[in-house]
Amino acid sequence: MTISLSKGQRIDLTKTNPGLTKVVVGLGWDINKYNSGADYDLDASAFLIQADGRVQGIEGFLYYNNAKLYNGAVEHTGDNRTGAGDGDDEQIIIDFTKIPEHIQRIGIAVTIHEAELRKQNFGHVSNAFVRVVDAATDREVLRYDLGEEFSLETAVVICELYRHGSEWKFQAIGSGFNGGLAALCKNYGLDAQ
Template identity: 70%
Template sequence: MGINLAKGQRIDLTKTNPGLTKAIIGLGWDTNRYHGGNDFDLDACAFLTDANSRVINDSDFIFYNNLVHSSGGVEHTGDNRTGEGDGDDEQIKIDFSKIPPSIHRIAITVTIHDAEARNQNFGQVSNAFVRVVDEESGREILRFDLGEDFSVETAIVVCELYRHNGDWKFNAVGSGFAGGLASLCRNFGLEV
């Protein structure tokens, strides 16, 4: 069992786990019973940013329509449109050895597809978590349970992986946004 983190905590990934080059970022959630008659489709995304937390190229935004970064360092394993079942609902694979030096942060986010049209928000989502797994050994390194702190938000920055003195660290962010994916994209410097 890995380390359980609270919102705002930071932890070393590569320094305290020597040899860690490939990690799986697993994200999961459940939806509450009442959901207005529409299915919930939550989508994980990764924003690969520079030192100023800005995405330089559209190709540095990894999501269900752009599954693999050109470096091969970040790969979204595919869209789960229902979130049914136990365990990870969506996964993003990271190969730290392939991340270009220009990338300083990888922000991992989750949004609700068509949230406004479907009248859905993260107040209707429970048991949301992110975990980091060593892909080679299958060992869970850490887990961050997001809790039930959300109400009207339609997008969440779940966590960030960031470089610090040549090593990669994990930041448990858990910050909500209204305005869905478009709002997140603008936050990271992308034109919508």
């Protein structure tokens, strides 16, 4: 049975799901009937965060052009440039057994590619969600639907997975940013230049 979360809620992942070592983080969204004159290209990314709250460098930043980190500990399955169709639009696979000890949190975010140039924002996006699926059994463990609370933001931190001792937990974040990917990178102490 899938557990549905609300913004701010936390849940044990590995403790309440014994044997859960590898997950698929599926992200999906729809575009409202708004036409900005250009296609909407939303991109999922992950920030591998150390104890100091910062990302070490490009080796800690996962996106479609840097799609595999730490020998497959975290892997982006590919860039969906239109978001068309049902189900997950993009996926990130996380193998908890391969995450280096110095990584304490994994921030999962979605940005709108060239949002400022294309005059696009998350006010045009609906039905955004994240779900965590057990990679071994294909069972959906949890789901967080973002709702329609965003307007001018061009990037959103959807959730974070974090260590708690030897276990992993999930927190529904739903925090929007103006400034797209550069703002997210700055939030995690990563230079986007």
